[in-house]
Amino acid sequence: MITGKQIREARALLGLPRSKFAERAGVPHAILKLAEMADGECPVQIERARQIRRAIEAAGLELYGEGGEAGVRWRAAPPGRPPPG
Template sequence: MLTGRQIREARYLLGWGRVRFSQKTSVTQAMVAAIESSDGPAWLTKEQESAIRQALEEGGVEFIPENGEGPGVRLRKVDPT
């Protein structure tokens, strides 16, 4: 399950505004604002979570599982070759 904080931070890492993010995920800007207003679990349908995860991963984000400090995100390392 993605958290509002992960989604907010992933969008920030990619430099995506809410308009662009909404276009890529088909999730309304109002819904994005509501999701990101909480650090906790993002209460999404399976379809919404899948669309959000796919868009962010295709953009270059990697989701980090719970590691004692909570789940997170980072940009995927690019192979220089």
């Protein structure tokens, strides 16, 4: 599961406009906009949500928590490498 709040947070951390992030995720801009509008689970097809999640993870971020505690953060860097970003 991924929430609209997590998608918005991820996009903010990456500093990307919605159109660029939609392109990276391989989803139409309108689908990403719909997904971001929800504070809870995003109301899009499961495969679209997976595409968005994969794009977030490929950018070096990770999703955590559930419900109101859900969020996104930079993944920890492996030892000896600087954190992403």
